[in-house]
Amino acid sequence: MPWSLLPRHLLARPVRSLLTLGSLAIAVFLVCFLRGVVVALGAGVEAASDQRLVVQSAVSLFVNLPRSYQPKIKAVPGVRQVCKLQWFGGYYRDPSNFFAQFAVDELLLFDAYPELVLLDGDKTAFWGQKTACLIGRDLARDFGWKVGDTVPLVGGIFSRSGQNVWNFEVAGIYESRTANFDSRTMFFHYDYLADSLESGAATGPEGVGVYILKTERGSDPTRIMAAVDALFENGPQRVQTTTESEFQKQFVTMLGSIPTLLSAIGGGVLFAILLAALNTMLMAARERTRTLGILKALGFSDRSAFGLLLGESLVLCGLGGALGLLLFMALAPGFNQVLSQFNFPALVVGPQTFALALGIALSVGLIAGLAPAIRAARLEAIEALNAER
């Protein structure tokens, strides 16, 4: 097989090869990016624990549940722990500095979410002070906060009398080992919120947004969900218990058809690039007619001609794919920094991204190279030699 011809043929038309390589690289980059977004949107669902259930109002996520439900839920057989989770909805100085904040049962938080790992500070400091909070690693990085700092937040759902400022002391910085929690969230004492409401220092909805249930190992979640729902069937507030993954799916569903749209755009980009690569390879094959005739006259087989054309396509597209992947890997951290400011989950770069990029590139190379390669194999030496005369 005259493989030494392969790079020489690619370099024979450097501009065309570079343009095809560039278009492949951009297409693979775009597909990796779009796929990264879709995967990131579903990452919370994928990473959801099968030991956690979520109890919310059957009416809406925006309707709170009574605090009195907590001990009743905990009494359901198979339930090991119940933790309050209340959306706070504040912001730091300016509404553009928005991030997620939750009021929680501080003593139960790490039991409910063992994937949260403290990078700095300690749990006892968090537990010991009512105004203490935990912040995610990315929040600390973006706002320059560190343990011991006071973070003033402007209330959103919950207004505080006076200047509407809630002060929190940073007791720890965490990162999440799984994708169901980002590292841009703040957790603080539920009692700080509840006491402020009870004392009249603040106003806002009473109750609890959702309860997070930790189930006993080996228990049947379906049975527990049915039992909890049945407990409050007659009010005062009916509940809907779901698995954590179902709960997470609600947020992806709220985005409507965006994941489908992104996937469709990615597919469209791929199809367009496939046509471009096919066009390049058909042109290359036509230009190689005389070369193929010479090679066949010299005794090279039809299989060699096939391999030469297909190899050219695979190398060109493979290089384009590798370049696109490198581009994506180089730019992904920057994208993630920008996306995190909008509370968007981080793009996922992993072995699946590698497989996707190279799979796409080589598939395009295979499909685009197949027809010219078959034509090359079928070409008669004498016909090819006469074609150029």
Added chain:
Amino acid sequence: MESKPRTDPDQAPRPPSSGARGPALIELHQVTRTYRRGGEALTVLDKLELEIERGGFYALMGPSGSGKSTLLNLIGGLDRADGGSVRVAGEDLGRLSAAELARWRADNVGFVFQGFNLLPVLTAQKNVELPLLLTRLSAAERRRRALHALALVGLEDRRSHRPRQLSGGQEQRVAIARALVSDPLLILADEPTGNLDRESAGQVLTLLRELNERAGKTILMVTHDPRAADAARTVITLDKGQLGGIRQNR
């Protein structure tokens, strides 16, 4: 490279022989080749009978359309006869599959074309090395043989040049080096001087003659040029797809 033994040399009726130097290397028996163009059949070779002796230098002449190039292509295994048999060194080419024929060409035939047919992306040395890629020779040995072949045609110093950096005569000499590098049984040249000036044509013909006389290569050369034909020892004339005549030079 060794030639393959002939099979049953005396069983078929003896066609017109083109010389008397030794056993026939090429035997054509009742060879017919017909092309179809737009539904019309054009018989280019019509029941041709011919024998070519081993070690000869033959010029194949005749008017345009007489079937010279078609005959060359059939003998070189680039084309197949519609009827009759083409035997080269005892091998019936009509019985070989496409892959076997390709292998046979690599082992037995060196081609020299009018348009040189060098690969423009390769240097002279790499062009000459091409047929050796089909062998099991090491890269170093391929290089050594290619340089030797280039030295034989007087172009060792042009080994790094690409075809477009060479004159027509030099290109054709590189093509000759490529044709002989694998030590083939037979060199087939289709109008090798057709695109060359008189001086370059003279050099190429001298080279072919030396290959025949010194290396004992059997050469079959299609030409329109009587001066080129004079370089050969035997001139075969084709006319309307049939043998027109055979003449010995000198």
